[in-house]
Amino acid sequence: MDNEILLKVEDLHTYFYTYEGVVKAVDGVSFFVKKGEIFGLVGETGCGKSVTALSVIGLIDEPGKIESGKIIFQGKNLRELPEDEMRKIRGKGISMIFQEPMTALNPVYTIGDQILEIILLHKYGIENIKKAPKDIKKKERKNVIDMLRLVRMPDPERAIDSYPHELSGGMRQRAMIAMMLATEPSLLIADEPTTALDVTVQAQILNILLDMREKLGISIILITHDLSVVADVCDRVAVMYAGNIVEMADVYTIFKNPVHPYTRGLMQAIPSIAEKKEELKYIKGSVPNLIYPPPGCRFHPRCEYAQDICKKEKPKLVEIEPGHYVACHFAKEFFEKIKETEGEDNE
Numbered sequence: 001m002d003n004e005i006l007l008k009v010e011d012l013h014t015y016f017y018t019y020e021g022v023v024k025a026v027d028g029v030s031f032f033v034k035k036g037e038i039f040g041l042v043g044e045t046g047c048g049k050s051v052t053a054l055s056v057i058g059l060i061d062e063p064g065k066i067e068s069g070k071i072i073f074q075g076k077n078l079r080e081l082p083e084d085e086m087r088k089i090r091g092k093g094i095s096m097i098f099q100e101p102m103t104a105l106n107p108v109y110t111i112g113d114q115i116l117e118i119i120l121l122h123k124y125g126i127e128n129i130k131k132a133p134k135d136i137k138k139k140e141r142k143n144v145i146d147m148l149r150l151v152r153m154p155d156p157e158r159a160i161d162s163y164p165h166e167l168s169g170g171m172r173q174r175a176m177i178a179m180m181l182a183t184e185p186s187l188l189i190a191d192e193p194t195t196a197l198d199v200t201v202q203a204q205i206l207n208i209l210l211d212m213r214e215k216l217g218i219s220i221i222l223i224t225h226d227l228s229v230v231a232d233v234c235d236r237v238a239v240m241y242a243g244n245i246v247e248m249a250d251v252y253t254i255f256k257n258p259v260h261p262y263t264r265g266l267m268q269a270i271p272s273i274a275e276k277k278e279e280l281k282y283i284k285g286s287v288p289n290l291i292y293p294p295p296g297c298r299f300h301p302r303c304e305y306a307q308d309i310c311k312k313e314k315p316k317l318v319e320i321e322p323g324h325y326v327a328c329h330f331a332k333e334f335f336e337k338i339k340e341t342e343g344e345d346n347e
């Protein structure tokens with residue numbers, strides 16, 4: 001099973017040292033991503049999804065710091081690698097695309113030149129890039145156009161010579177994905193890649209990600225707050241709340257049998273356990289301040305099932321059935337109740 005795993009994050013803690021205090025943005029996060037799968041990271045805004053991703057790719061800057069934990073990618077703990085090795089991983093192993101590609105694209109170069117630069121960096125390395133033949137641009141033109149075709153860029157022959165501002169939002173996101181794919185990563189992290197786009201373009205971009213997995217066999221971590229996106233494309237999913245993962249399972253299980261009260265709140269459908277079903281249609285309260293997070297389970301102030309233990313002890317993420325992990329003191333009870341009601345429903 002372990003050789004199927006591409007990335008394993010163990011007990012990751014990433015904090016930000018601000019004037020107001022220490023923001024415990026990621027506080028003991030563990031998960032794994034298998035080869036060739038699309039793994040969703042979901043949760044409300046500010047729960048630590050982006051910080052988790054930036055920690056994996058080694059892009060946490062001051063005032064942030066990875067305090068502890070392991071990030072094992074292709075068998076190596078990335079936290080132990082020197083910065084030049086880490087830069088190589090960012091160049092070849094792991095790539096990241098963001099919500100607003102304009103921030104990552106350079107406005108003064110054409111899309112073609114930007115993709116070409118990545119191809120050259122990938123082929124020659126930063127030290128030898130000057131050794132690339134003079135006519136390389138002409139030689140690689142077909143490759144770049146093929147790359148744009150792969151991301152279903154409309155009219156690639158024209159797009160290659162366009163500047164970012166000449167393209168629509170969806171086309172820019174395609175260009176960004178093409179650039180990232182030029183590095184032939186094993187893992188692509190997509191942070192809210194479709195949030196800024198309208199629904200039709202969103203669907204097209206998600207289809208491209210599915211295509212990439214199919215054709216190139218890469219793994220993708222898809223960060224989103226949109227559960228319908230998760231349902232559409234992800235294989236497995238982790239639900240984050242206030243710097244912790246509270247539940248992780250395959251997508252079917254998460255939607256069919258969510259166990260953690262927060263996940264169930266997110267789904268707005270807690271028919272089996274909820275006694276007062278109507279009152280659970282939204283999650284009361286708001287995400288806590290991560291400088292002074294609540295003790296014990298961080299969700300307890302919003303959880304209607306909270307008991308004394310929840311206020312004192314932080315629950316561990318435990319496997320309650322094969323591949324289904326939950327961090328809740330009452331996970332077993334909830335799970336059994338779900339199974340009971342499931343049995344009754346089937347009778």
Ligand SMILES: Nc1ncnc2c1ncn2[C@@H]1O[C@H](COP(=O)(O)OP(=O)(O)OP(=O)(O)O)[C@@H](O)[C@H]1O
Binds near residue numbers: 062290
């Ligand atoms: N540079 C920073 N300095 C201080 N605090 C930060 C910094 N970057 C992130 N944080 C804090 O870390 C916490 C987690 O933020 P993060 O961006 O990971 O959330 P998110 O789940 O990705 O939310 P969103 O969906 O809004 O992007 C937040 O409380 C945020 O304010």
